[in-house]
Amino acid sequence: MRILIIEDNPDIAANLGDYLDEKGHTIDFAGDGITGLHLAVVNEFDAIVLDLALPGMDGLNVCRKLRDEAGKDTPVLMLTARDRLEDKLAGFETGADDYLVKPFALQEVEVRLDALFRRGRRKTSRELRVGDLQYNLSALTVNRAGMDIELNPIGLKLLRCLMESSPNVVSRAELEKEVWGEEMPDSDSLRVHIHSLRSMIDKPFQSKMIQTRHGIGYRLVESDAISA
Amino acid sequence: MRILIIEDNPDIAANLGDYLDEKGHTIDFAGDGITGLHLAVVNEFDAIVLDLALPGMDGLNVCRKLRDEAGKDTPVLMLTARDRLEDKLAGFETGADDYLVKPFALQEVEVRLDALFRRGRRKTSRELRVGDLQYNLSALTVNRAGMDIELNPIGLKLLRCLMESSPNVVSRAELEKEVWGEEMPDSDSLRVHIHSLRSMIDKPFQSKMIQTRHGIGYRLVESDAISA
DNA sequence: GTTGCTCGTAACGAATTTTTAACGTCGGCA
DNA sequence: TGCCGACGTTAAAAATTCGTTACGAGCAAC
Numbered sequence: 001m002r003i004l005i006i007e008d009n010p011d012i013a014a015n016l017g018d019y020l021d022e023k024g025h026t027i028d029f030a031g032d033g034i035t036g037l038h039l040a041v042v043n044e045f046d047a048i049v050l051d052l053a054l055p056g057m058d059g060l061n062v063c064r065k066l067r068d069e070a071g072k073d074t075p076v077l078m079l080t081a082r083d084r085l086e087d088k089l090a091g092f093e094t095g096a097d098d099y100l101v102k103p104f105a106l107q108e109v110e111v112r113l114d115a116l117f118r119r120g121r122r123k124t125s126r127e128l129r130v131g132d133l134q135y136n137l138s139a140l141t142v143n144r145a146g147m148d149i150e151l152n153p154i155g156l157k158l159l160r161c162l163m164e165s166s167p168n169v170v171s172r173a174e175l176e177k178e179v180w181g182e183e184m185p186d187s188d189s190l191r192v193h194i195h196s197l198r199s200m201i202d203k204p205f206q207s208k209m210i211q212t213r214h215g216i217g218y219r220l221v222e223s224d225a226i227s228a
Numbered sequence: 229m230r231i232l233i234i235e236d237n238p239d240i241a242a243n244l245g246d247y248l249d250e251k252g253h254t255i256d257f258a259g260d261g262i263t264g265l266h267l268a269v270v271n272e273f274d275a276i277v278l279d280l281a282l283p284g285m286d287g288l289n290v291c292r293k294l295r296d297e298a299g300k301d302t303p304v305l306m307l308t309a310r311d312r313l314e315d316k317l318a319g320f321e322t323g324a325d326d327y328l329v330k331p332f333a334l335q336e337v338e339v340r341l342d343a344l345f346r347r348g349r350r351k352t353s354r355e356l357r358v359g360d361l362q363y364n365l366s367a368l369t370v371n372r373a374g375m376d377i378e379l380n381p382i383g384l385k386l387l388r389c390l391m392e393s394s395p396n397v398v399s400r401a402e403l404e405k406e407v408w409g410e411e412m413p414d415s416d417s418l419r420v421h422i423h424s425l426r427s428m429i430d431k432p433f434q435s436k437m438i439q440t441r442h443g444i445g446y447r448l449v450e451s452d453a454i455s456a
Numbered sequence: 457g458t459t460g461c462t463c464g465t466a467a468c469g470a471a472t473t474t475t476t477a478a479c480g481t482c483g484g485c486a
Numbered sequence: 487t488g489c490c491g492a493c494g495t496t497a498a499a500a501a502t503t504c505g506t507t508a509c510g511a512g513c514a515a516c
Contacts (some may be wrong), residue, residue, distance in 0.1 A: 047471055070303060085333050092339035097347055105313045111320035119325055119347050139396035140444060152473060153443045194493065214483060335475050380462065423505065442472050442503065
């Protein structure tokens with residue numbers, strides 16, 4: 001874990017730095033706000049420990065500029081002697097992630113930094129991709145070659161099933177179960193929905209990504225090259 | 229923001245719940261550890277406030293089981309009277325994200341919860357913005373193109389949820405849970421509230437930021453350009 | 457009490473999706 | 487080649503979902 005300590009008191013900085021170094025982290029120091037902000041913007045730290053009383057530039061301003069002007073979302077742990085409520089609120093207001101009042105235990109700093117780091121490692125939005133076709137699972141949107149495509153609920157389910165299995169064949173039975181579960185419609189409406197899905201996915205692009213395997217099912221392939 | 233409060237003291241729970249509700253959040257309660265763990269596992273909360281002294285199951289165990297057995301990474305803010313260092317370390321050890329010692333200020337709880345939530349969504353601001361629409365989370369005010377807009381509590385919650393997810397689609401189930409938590413109304417009043425929200429957000433500006441995805445949900449977009 | 461506001465409920469037409477039905481086409485097989 | 491089942495296509499019916507309006511209960515301020 002790479003940590004930046006912005007603190008003008010050399011004793012505190014050295015003390016904290018040594019402790020975190022012992023714990024296996026990599027530490028960088030800044031003795032004033034301007035240097036600290038610069039380092040924070042230029043480098044990629046996993047977390048920043050920020051003192052509020054700083055020469056050059058106040059800690060609150062460092063945090064605000066980091067967030068608003070540099071657009072960095074590096075986790076920030078504020079460290080200060082000010083324990084009044086409004087100070088804390090002001091700290092969080094500027095975009096801090098945690099706020100610890102001096103005097104503090106070194107161990108507490110470390111576990112709080114750990115907690116920030118854990119939370120920072122989060123999975124991003126899931127997305128399926130086959131060729132130039134993209135399916136954003138969290139936004140429930142589909143786009144192909146930069147063009148957004150709005151699909152029905154059933155169209156989305158079918159496409160998802162096909163994309164997850166691509167380039168393998170999916171049997172009609174599987175597709176039907178995916179869409180309707182156990183209670184399927186009386187007639188064979190899957191054909192109709194495949195047709196309308198094709199009209200959205202393939203027709204505007206004059207391609208044939210959705211292929212039919214006669215008597216077996218359907219499959220989705222990147223190119224429309226036909227392989228027997 | 230959907231929050232679960234696990235706290236056996238009814239006074240504290242009600243006090244905190246009322247405060248957070250006023251701030252535009254949706255609150256669910258659990259009076260003991262078992263119920264709390266169950267709710268936390270089954271539902272998707274944005275954050276959990278967890279008391280450590282609980283009947284049924286200790287708060288530390290609740291957190292541990294939530295993380296290890298259920299695999300949930302919902303942000304957890306521990307709330308307790310124990311202020312010894314080893315208690316704090318034990319709290320973070322079980323996977324807590326923050327640790328606040330009683331007595332605490334209600335405002336501090338809120339800003340800390342908000343910081344946890346922001347971190348989860350990689351946001352660093354107390355203000356939401358989509359196009360020319362702005363939502364100040366601190367003042368609970370909305371304005372568009374310089375015009376202030378006064379919204380109902382429900383309208384605020386809906387808009388907040390839509391803005392946080394923008395431009396992704398939010399299912400009606402998600403919106404309903406965001407507004408009413410577990411106790412939903414019998415009828416489908418979401419449509420009515422969407423309508424009144426539109427009359428405030430879109431109608432005066434002759435735009436269509438709030439779009440309907442038939443059979444899927446709603447989404448908020450910057451422009452009303454329709455992409456096919 | 458009165459006023460004003462919010463909220464839940466109900467109702468109904470409009471819009472969209474889904475199902476059904478009908479018919480033409482294609483592919484494998486004797 | 488000719489048959490038959492599986493598939494593609496289209497149109498219309500049926501079902502679902504949505505937008506809108508209206509009304510009354512509940513509640514707080516006055």
